[in-house]
Amino acid sequence: MTQAFARHALHPLRACAGLALVVCAALLTPVICAAAPATAVDIKKFAFAPKEITVAPGTKITWTNRDETPHTVTSADKSFASKGLDTDDKFEHTFASEGDFSYACTLHPFMTGIVHVRKQ
Amino acid sequence: MSAQDHDPSGPSHNPARRQALSCLAAWTGATVVWTVAGGVPRALGATGDGTPAAAAKNALTFVQISDTHIGFHKDANPDVVGSLRRAIADIHALPQTPAFVVHTGDVSHLSKPEEFAQARDVLKEIRVDRVHTIPGEHDTIDEGATGYLKFFDHDGKGKSWYSFDQGGVHFVGLNNVLNFKMGTMAALGDEQIGWLKGDLASVSHSTPIVVLGHIPLWTIWEPWGWGTADSAQAMALLRPYGSVTVLNGHIHQVLQKVEGNIALHTARSLAYPLPTPGQAGIGEPGPVKVPAGELGKLLGTRQLSVVPGRHDLALIDKPLDA
Numbered sequence: 001m002t003q004a005f006a007r008h009a010l011h012p013l014r015a016c017a018g019l020a021l022v023v024c025a026a027l028l029t030p031v032i033c034a035a036a037p038a039t040a041v042d043i044k045k046f047a048f049a050p051k052e053i054t055v056a057p058g059t060k061i062t063w064t065n066r067d068e069t070p071h072t073v074t075s076a077d078k079s080f081a082s083k084g085l086d087t088d089d090k091f092e093h094t095f096a097s098e099g100d101f102s103y104a105c106t107l108h109p110f111m112t113g114i115v116h117v118r119k120q
Numbered sequence: 121m122s123a124q125d126h127d128p129s130g131p132s133h134n135p136a137r138r139q140a141l142s143c144l145a146a147w148t149g150a151t152v153v154w155t156v157a158g159g160v161p162r163a164l165g166a167t168g169d170g171t172p173a174a175a176a177k178n179a180l181t182f183v184q185i186s187d188t189h190i191g192f193h194k195d196a197n198p199d200v201v202g203s204l205r206r207a208i209a210d211i212h213a214l215p216q217t218p219a220f221v222v223h224t225g226d227v228s229h230l231s232k233p234e235e236f237a238q239a240r241d242v243l244k245e246i247r248v249d250r251v252h253t254i255p256g257e258h259d260t261i262d263e264g265a266t267g268y269l270k271f272f273d274h275d276g277k278g279k280s281w282y283s284f285d286q287g288g289v290h291f292v293g294l295n296n297v298l299n300f301k302m303g304t305m306a307a308l309g310d311e312q313i314g315w316l317k318g319d320l321a322s323v324s325h326s327t328p329i330v331v332l333g334h335i336p337l338w339t340i341w342e343p344w345g346w347g348t349a350d351s352a353q354a355m356a357l358l359r360p361y362g363s364v365t366v367l368n369g370h371i372h373q374v375l376q377k378v379e380g381n382i383a384l385h386t387a388r389s390l391a392y393p394l395p396t397p398g399q400a401g402i403g404e405p406g407p408v409k410v411p412a413g414e415l416g417k418l419l420g421t422r423q424l425s426v427v428p429g430r431h432d433l434a435l436i437d438k439p440l441d442a
Contacts, residue, residue: 046344046404068194069406070230072261076302084230084261087194104302107257110345112303 038062041113043071043085043105048113056120060094071111075103179425179434180287183211183218183248186369187389189258190239191229196392196407197415200229201242203390206440207421208246214423219286220248224369224387225256225297225334227272231263236271255280256334256370257297257306264298281312283319289426290323292316294333296348305342306335307349313357320357328363328426330433336368338377338384341397344405346371358382363431365424371405373418374437383432385422388439393418416441 037059042049044066055061063073065085073082073091079101082091095101095117105111185207192200211218223243228235236259243251252274259268265280274282280295294316299307308316323329331337337354339347348354358364364382372389373396392407392415410418420439427434 046406067406068196070258070261086230102302104300106300107261108345109300109302109304109306110343 040064042066043073043111046071046105046108046111048073048103048111051113052116053114054116054118055095057096057098057117058094059117060092061115063091065089069107071105071107073103073113074106075101077101179216179427180289181214181216181218181423181425183214183221184224184367184387184422184424185221185390186224186387187226187256187372187391188223188239189226189229189389189391190242191232191235192391192407194407196409197419200391201238203415203419203440204242205245206416207390207419208242210421210438210440211246211248216425218248218423220250220252221246222291222293222332222367223251223253224332224367225254226258226369226389226391227253227256227268229258229391231259231261231267233267233270236268240271252284252291252293252332254293254332254334255295255297257300260297265295281315287426289328289330290320292319292329292331294331294354296333296335296337296351299349301349305339305345305347305349308351308354313350313353316354317357320361323361325361327361328433329358329361329365330424330426331358331364331366333366333368335370336375336384336386337366338379340371340375340386344397346397346405355379355382363433365433367422367424381431385435387422388418388420388437390419390421390440413441 037056039053039055039059039061041053041061041063043063046067046069048063053061063082063085065071065087068087070084070086072084073080075081080093080103085091095115098117098119101115101117103113103115185204188204189200190204197203211221221243227239253272255265255268255272259265269278269280274293280298281293283290283292285291294308294312296306296308299309301307333348335348336346337348337351339351341347359380359382362381366382366384368384368386369389371386372392372394373386374388375386377384393410394405395402395408397405417439420437423436423438425434
């Protein structure tokens with residue numbers, strides 16, 4: 001954040017935007033400022049909800065296990081893999097690049113989901 | 121089809137046996153007690169005075185337990201270690217001391233080292249020479265079989281599949297929880313099937329075989345992953361043998377199937393029951409909570425006896441509570 005501020009210091013308008021961004025981040029108000037978007041997926045009744053989701057690059061998705069049975073979140077291309085998630089455990093992954101990322105639970109491979117990452 | 125189908129004295133030409141087995145397999149009573157002597161099935165105890173007959177002398181007797189899920193502690197069973205200890209007491213009360221115990225997987229609940237350690241310690245309380253285990257999918261979370269093998273490597277070879285011979289019977293332990301592909305049932309994999317082929321090459325067709333696998337080796341309910349994708353290849357290797365008994369776990373209830381000389385049996389869990397598939401309104405295989413006092417009727421152990429010269433093993437399924 002401070003690096004961005006320094007880079008824009010020569011341009012007064014951009015410097016103000018940069019400062020605003022730093023202040024916003026410090027105040028933890030991501031809705032107002034354009035900080036990294038976050039979205040949630042529930043693992044419930046042996047299914048990912050929502051099963052299919054489209055997000056912008058840079059989005060962090062948080063999976064939460066609501067079942068009494070452990071599950072995992074494991075991508076087909078091995079780009080992300082959670083440890084075993086017991087009830088109420090969470091797993092986070094930030095999707096940096098565009099693409100289609102299918103994943104499944106390794107204990108119950110019939111549980112599948114997909115994340116589409118598209119610039120918006 | 122094999123030459124055995126044309127042999128009138130072979131087991132596949134015994135319609136009385138098939139009929140009786142399919143009738144007995146439909147029972148869901150607390151105790152299934154049957155044996156086959158001379159090719160004629162006899163129900164022991166269940167239609168008599170209810171007392172199971174002791175296994176014949178010089179019969180190899182062993183016990184199957186399954187799905188202990190050490191580390192589970194929710195409403196469906198807050199004390200899985202207690203349930204395992206009750207099973208151990210039942211094993212110690214058997215009129216014939218078993219030669220060993222087999223555990224058909226899901227030893228732990230979350231593959232944690234402390235769960236494996238506790239399971240190993242409690243299993244050591246069983247007064248038998250050996251407890252043979254195979255992993256379930258709850259034992260291979262995070263790092264495949266590596267964590268499980270630190271506690272339960274069968275023969276020091278670093279492989280989760282193995283075989284051994286005892287009492288004239290060839291035992292095979294398989295791992296069908298390693299080759300998960302998205303959206304399909306788990307599989308044995310080519311390496312393991314290749315190993316099985318080589319392992320069986322030196323076993324005569326008249327040697328009884330017992331196969332241990334966590335996930336059922338026949339497809340019971342594919343939407344819940346209750347089956348093994350490449351089991352047909354394993355069954356083809358087993359088909360030439362005169363007596364094959366497959367013992368599975370995973371589904372936490374007793375279901376049975378007979379295919380020629382191959383009899384497959386799943387087992388009760390010692391942790392919690394799972395629903396029967398295909399019921400309206402029950403879409404997933406999660407732990408079933410039952411009223412207080414009912415849990416013990418749905419958990420249990422199985423005693424098996426192998427008598428040399430007989431085609432089928434004698435099985436006694438015993439719940440923790442009658």
